[in-house]
Every structure is written in structure tokens, then in C-alpha cells.
Amino acid sequence: MSSADKCRPQLVVPMPSTATIPKAVFWIFLVIGQVLTAQVPLPPTSASGDRCDLSGQWNLDEQPATNATGNLVFETANSLLQHWANTRYRNGHTIVPGTVPVGTILYHGAIMGPHVPTALDWVATEPDHSMLFCMGEVKSGCLHVTFVVTRPMKVLYFDGSSAALFSEGSMDTQDLMAWSEMKPEWALNEYQRIEDLCKWGQKYGLNGFVRMQMNFEMMICNFTSHMEVVSSLNLETLHLKLKNGQPTEDLNTMHSTFELMHSASWREAYPGETQVILDYSGLVSFYDTALVPSLVPRRVGLERWDHRVAGISSEDMERVKDRLIQVLEQPPVTASGIDWKTVLRLVVDRYASRLDVMQYLLNTTLDDTHILLDHAEKVQRQLRTVLTPYTVLAAVPSYTSVTSDTQNSWAVPVFRECVTSHMSSISISARGTTLTPSERLLLQALQETTREICRVATRMWASGLTAGVDPFYPANKRPDADHIRTLMDEWKKDLRGLMSWLDWSVWVKCRPACNVEEICYLPTWPIGFFPPPYDFPESQNSARSQTMENTSLPDPNKGEWKRPQPKCIRRLGPYGF
Structure with a gap:
């Protein structure tokens, strides 16, 4: 047995074979086993500081460091190519290499002319977007070209609203690549931007750059090398009526504008824009404090809305560009083979809706004692559900042994199993391979994020069990209303802090929900x-x-x-x- 295994509670409850006893008897035996193991004390912790002493790393009261960015790396990586999250936080902090696969259809709208574009121009991933640029006189109409990708295109993706043409941060990361500095006065100088980006990217085999505004678009450096024309049509223009760049109340204009936003809504949530395949093993993040330490003090006290890449030191900027060059020069295949997109999303899927419903239950104003207890029990059930895969048998105490344990140290094994289950799966998957620096950053973000989720969930669950509101282990005496209300206030504070720290865009929605129209x-x-x-x-x-x-x-x-x-x-x- 390894030293790590020795630290885990080792308890074997003999179970009869289901083949030799009736099913009803089996379930009775299982329940008895649960009750018996509830009374088994945990092995004593060591005072010598060995691995069995869990009071340090697994302290249920230890919150994330003030300048920790694991939550930011996690959520930006989890939100890549999703319109909703990158509209909410326009100032991107992530650059990722990717591939546009063969067979992808792309669209380009222009004033009617004799030629289709061959270099340095833009395409959209949806025709509703490209039609916005299909402009011309009523008599001559406009040019709308449909392309198909014939060879895999190597691209670079800038997250956030990186095609929102204003000077307050949305274009910082691409300006660094194009000009090695931010040029807010060039916010609208798109032609210089595409020319210089393509000139820089040509050295590393880049065919284009992926950005987002009303929908996703690509800056194409050469239309003839990896694409062919499917159709080139002389279309009727949309006859848009704009005033100061905004749609007027003209019905046709408003309809076209809405449908553009409607098409963007198809890509607003996971899996997002699927016509671009990102290589997470090459992700470069400006929230990487080891890579970009100069931005750490610039974020102190700021909300995420105000985070900027502007202010990066020249040394950090060169380090970012060197890292990105290394990424672009290596084969576009992950070193470990881990599907990071799915790994991150599984965490969100597992916890997001349950945390959301707990917040709903805790935010309801209640005066009736019976309803108050009912809500507390429902929250406790949700917490128990979250932690069920990690609730080791020996970690459920008797009430008499924990009433004076304000730190809930008996619950530490549950906390530990919750966190390490995520990390262990990655370690096994990556066995025999070397994680890239980007993958190590993602692994750290995953660990910091799951640690805080598991810490808060375990802390809340243990408090509820001790308070006597766990329906699975009903207390001998019903807790009084003041005790329940105090518990729920503590829960509300803990949960609010967790959800604010995670700041997942999946929780940002219209409440109440919109109707069918x-x-x-x-x-x-x-x-x-x-x-x-x-x-x-x-x-x-x-x-x-x-x-x-x-x-x-x-x-x-x-x-x-x-x-x-x-x-x-x-x-x-x-x-x-």
C-alpha cells in the first residue's frame, strides 16, 4: 500500500453477494452498513507533518489567494469561441492556434466589382453576417461570394470581442502581435492591422486570424491557397438604412439587424463556433502570472470588466511572443492527447445547475419555520448529491463527535477526494507524455477551480449535517428556526462568494426567461x-x-x-x- 493510500480511510464492510440473498434484504444490509460506518472515527492525524496530516493543504477555511487567476484562466478557456461569454467580457486575454477544416463554408460580401478577393480581406462564418457588407447601388446590386476550404487552414484566434473596433481593450492582444504595442488611435485602421498581422503570421504559416463582434469572422491572408469559390453572385442589396452607424426604425433594416444577432445566438453557448478547431495545448493566456507577472499589480482592485492587457512590460510582451512563436512552430497536435475543451466543460456541467438552484433556494425570503427547514433540507440534498461520489464511508461522523468541531475537520477526506478525483484522471491520461506549458497552465486552473468548488461544497455540507438538516441522517431533535436561519445565512455568504469568484457566464441569463416571441x-x-x-x-x-x-x-x-x-x-x- 502506498503512503498516499495509507492516508485514505480504509474501511471494509462485508457485503453478501446479491446472487445469494433477496434484493430487499440486500438493500436493508446496505442501509445498516451506512449507519454503522457513520460511527467509525477517522484515523488520527499525525503531529509530525506527514502526508496523513491534512490540516494544511486541505484546510476548509483556506480561500484562494487574492491574486490567484486559476478561475480566470479556467473560465476564459472554457468560453473560447462562445459568443455570449466573449460579448460579456470584450477585453480578451487569450490567444489560441487553431485549424479551419476542409469543407468549411465561408462568406464574403462586397460592393459589386469585377474581381473576387484574392488576399487580405474578411470572411464571415454565417451569410447573415457577410450580407451586412454586401452593399451597392440599387441598380447594380452587390457581390456575395461563397468559399469552401480545400486544405486545412492554420489560424490564430483572439478571444473577447476582438473585432469590436474601439480603443478600450478589445483589440489589445492582436495589436501586440501586429505592432508590439497598443495603438488606440488606430482602432479603426483595419487595413493596416490585417496587413501587418498577415505579414507577421506569414513567417509561421498562418493563413488567417479569427475574431468576433456581432458574429465570428476571419481575416484571410490569401484566398487562393486554401479556398475555392463555390459561387460568386450578383445579389440585390439589403437596402439598409443607417444613422450614425445604427439601424433606423425602418422595418427591413431592423429585421436584417435582428437576424444577424439571431445567427450569433446559435454560437453563444457551448460548444460555440465549431467551424474552428482550437489547439488548447498551444493556448497563451495573459492571465498566466508566471508568463506575464507585470499585469498582476495592474488588476488589483479591478473588476474583470476593467482588465486590460495594456500596461504589460516589454519583457513580458517579448516572453509572450516567444511562447507564441514556439507554439506556432510545433505540430498542431496536443502533446498529451487530452481533450481540454471537454475536461473543462465537464466541470461546468457537473456543478453549474446545482449551484444555481441552491442560490435560488437560499435567496428566497422565508418566514415560516417549516418552509425554512424544507429549503435547508433541499439545499443539503443538493450538496450531498454534489459530493456523493466522494463521500468515503469513514468520513461521516456521529453527531456527538463533531458538535464541538467548528472546523469540520472530519469532512476533510471528502474535500480531498472531490479535488483529487479530477486531478488523478488527468495524471493517468497524461502518463508517459510531457504536458506543454499551456497544458500545465490549464491543469493548474482546473485544480484551483475544482479545489474551491469542492472546498465550499464540503464546508456547506458538513455544516448542514452537523446542524441536523441532512435528510439522510435526520437529527434526534429538530433544529430551531434561529439555528436554521443562521445556517442559511452562512450558506448564502459562502455560495455567493464561490459563484462570484467562478463568474461563469452560463449563469448570466434573462430572468424571467423570454417568451416565444x-x-x-x-x-x-x-x-x-x-x-x-x-x-x-x-x-x-x-x-x-x-x-x-x-x-x-x-x-x-x-x-x-x-x-x-x-x-x-x-x-x-x-x-x-
């Missing part, structure tokens, strides 16, 4: 932005330039545009954003 919407650049005047770069003869010239820059310090909040908007006329 509505969809839930987060304010998205550039729809609805009304900023001060701005000097635009000289126009170039393209639909994109013409559209940009009519677009205003947002004031990022006002209301819902700084902190987007979900709201229901109509999906049928009359519209309104």
Missing part, C-alpha cells in the same frame, strides 16, 4: 453604441470601409455598454435593441 440578448458592438465623434482613417473603396465610416465608436464607460446585462428583445416586429 423574444430572445435573450447581450448588448453587442456596434449595435446601440452612441459615442463621441471620432476621426476615421481614409476610406478605401470597399463595402467594409463604407460600413465602418458610418459606425460610431462606443463610450465604454457608460451603463450597459461597460457591463453588458442580458435583456429580452423581440424576434418579430416591432423590433428594439
Whole structure:
């Protein structure tokens, strides 16, 4: 037996074979076994500080470090290529290499002309988006080109609303790659940006760059090397009527604008934009405190809305570019073979809805004692469900042995099993391989995130069991109302702190839910932005330039545009954003 195994409670309850006894007797035996093991004390902890002493690393009262970023790395990685989360937090902090597979269909709209694009231009992943740029005179119509990818395209993805053309942080990461500095005065200088990004990326075999605004788009460096034209059509224009870059109350204009946002909603949640396959083993994060230590003090005291890559030191910037070059020069295959996208998502799936329903139960105002106890028992059931796979038999104490244990140290094995179960699976999966620096960062983020979830869940569950509100182990005496209310107040504080720290966008939704004639919407650049005047770069003869010239820059310090909040908007006329 290993030293690690010796630290685990070792208890064997003899069970008869199900083949030799009636099923009803088997279940009775199981229940008796549960009751008996509830009275078995844990092995004594060592005062010598050996591995059996769990009071340090597994302290149920130890919160994450103030400057820890595991939660931020986790949620940004879990939200890649998802429209909702990257609309909510526009200032991206992650750059990831990826591939656009063969057979992917892409779209390009332009003013009617004699040629389809061959280099340095934009495509959309949905025709509802590209049609916005299909502009021209009523008589001549517009050009709409459909492409198919014929060879896998090597791309680089910038997270956040990286195609939102304003100077408050959304374009920081790509500006660093293009110019090695932020140039807020060039926020709308898209042609210089694509030219310099493609020039930089050519050295590393990049075919394009993936960004997001109203929907996902790609900056294409060469249209002839990896794509072929499926169709090139002279279409009727949408006849959009804009004022200061915003849709007017014209019904056709509002309908087209809504349908563009509607198409983005298909990619708002997991799995997001599936036409781009990201290589998580090459992920580079500006929340990586070992890689980018200069940004740590700049985030102190700031909400995530205000996090910027601006302010990075020149040394850290060079370190990021060196890491990214290493990533781009290696084969686009994960070193370990671990599917990090799924690993991260499984954690969210396992906990998000249960934490959400517990928050609902705890936020309900209750005066009736019976209903109060009912809600406490329901929360306790949810906590027990969360921890069931980790509730080792020897870790459930008798009530008399824990009433004076305010630290709930008897529950530490449950906490430990909850955390290490996630980590052990990764360790086994990666056996015999070497994790890349990106994978080690993701593993650390996974560990920090699951540790805090398991810590808070175990702490709450242990408190509920001790207080006598666990339906599985009913107390001899019903707890009084004041005791229950105190418990629920403590629970509410713990759960609020956990969910605020995790800050998962899956919890950001319209409450109450929208009706059938509505969809839930987060304010998205550039729809609805009304900023001060701005000097635009000289126009170039393209639909994109013409559209940009009519677009205003947002004031990022006002209301819902700084902190987007979900709201229901109509999906049928009359519209309104």
C-alpha cells in the first residue's frame, strides 16, 4: 500500500453477494452498513507533518489567494469561441492556434466589382453576417461570394470581442502581435492591422486570424491557397438604412439587424463556433502570472470588466511572443492527447445547475419555520448529491463527535477526494507524455477551480449535517428556526462568494426567461453604441470601409455598454435593441 493510500480511510464492510440473498434484504444490509460506518472515527492525524496530516493543504477555511487567476484562466478557456461569454467580457486575454477544416463554408460580401478577393480581406462564418457588407447601388446590386476550404487552414484566434473596433481593450492582444504595442488611435485602421498581422503570421504559416463582434469572422491572408469559390453572385442589396452607424426604425433594416444577432445566438453557448478547431495545448493566456507577472499589480482592485492587457512590460510582451512563436512552430497536435475543451466543460456541467438552484433556494425570503427547514433540507440534498461520489464511508461522523468541531475537520477526506478525483484522471491520461506549458497552465486552473468548488461544497455540507438538516441522517431533535436561519445565512455568504469568484457566464441569463416571441440578448458592438465623434482613417473603396465610416465608436464607460446585462428583445416586429 502506498503512503498516499495509507492516508485514505480504509474501511471494509462485508457485503453478501446479491446472487445469494433477496434484493430487499440486500438493500436493508446496505442501509445498516451506512449507519454503522457513520460511527467509525477517522484515523488520527499525525503531529509530525506527514502526508496523513491534512490540516494544511486541505484546510476548509483556506480561500484562494487574492491574486490567484486559476478561475480566470479556467473560465476564459472554457468560453473560447462562445459568443455570449466573449460579448460579456470584450477585453480578451487569450490567444489560441487553431485549424479551419476542409469543407468549411465561408462568406464574403462586397460592393459589386469585377474581381473576387484574392488576399487580405474578411470572411464571415454565417451569410447573415457577410450580407451586412454586401452593399451597392440599387441598380447594380452587390457581390456575395461563397468559399469552401480545400486544405486545412492554420489560424490564430483572439478571444473577447476582438473585432469590436474601439480603443478600450478589445483589440489589445492582436495589436501586440501586429505592432508590439497598443495603438488606440488606430482602432479603426483595419487595413493596416490585417496587413501587418498577415505579414507577421506569414513567417509561421498562418493563413488567417479569427475574431468576433456581432458574429465570428476571419481575416484571410490569401484566398487562393486554401479556398475555392463555390459561387460568386450578383445579389440585390439589403437596402439598409443607417444613422450614425445604427439601424433606423425602418422595418427591413431592423429585421436584417435582428437576424444577424439571431445567427450569433446559435454560437453563444457551448460548444460555440465549431467551424474552428482550437489547439488548447498551444493556448497563451495573459492571465498566466508566471508568463506575464507585470499585469498582476495592474488588476488589483479591478473588476474583470476593467482588465486590460495594456500596461504589460516589454519583457513580458517579448516572453509572450516567444511562447507564441514556439507554439506556432510545433505540430498542431496536443502533446498529451487530452481533450481540454471537454475536461473543462465537464466541470461546468457537473456543478453549474446545482449551484444555481441552491442560490435560488437560499435567496428566497422565508418566514415560516417549516418552509425554512424544507429549503435547508433541499439545499443539503443538493450538496450531498454534489459530493456523493466522494463521500468515503469513514468520513461521516456521529453527531456527538463533531458538535464541538467548528472546523469540520472530519469532512476533510471528502474535500480531498472531490479535488483529487479530477486531478488523478488527468495524471493517468497524461502518463508517459510531457504536458506543454499551456497544458500545465490549464491543469493548474482546473485544480484551483475544482479545489474551491469542492472546498465550499464540503464546508456547506458538513455544516448542514452537523446542524441536523441532512435528510439522510435526520437529527434526534429538530433544529430551531434561529439555528436554521443562521445556517442559511452562512450558506448564502459562502455560495455567493464561490459563484462570484467562478463568474461563469452560463449563469448570466434573462430572468424571467423570454417568451416565444423574444430572445435573450447581450448588448453587442456596434449595435446601440452612441459615442463621441471620432476621426476615421481614409476610406478605401470597399463595402467594409463604407460600413465602418458610418459606425460610431462606443463610450465604454457608460451603463450597459461597460457591463453588458442580458435583456429580452423581440424576434418579430416591432423590433428594439
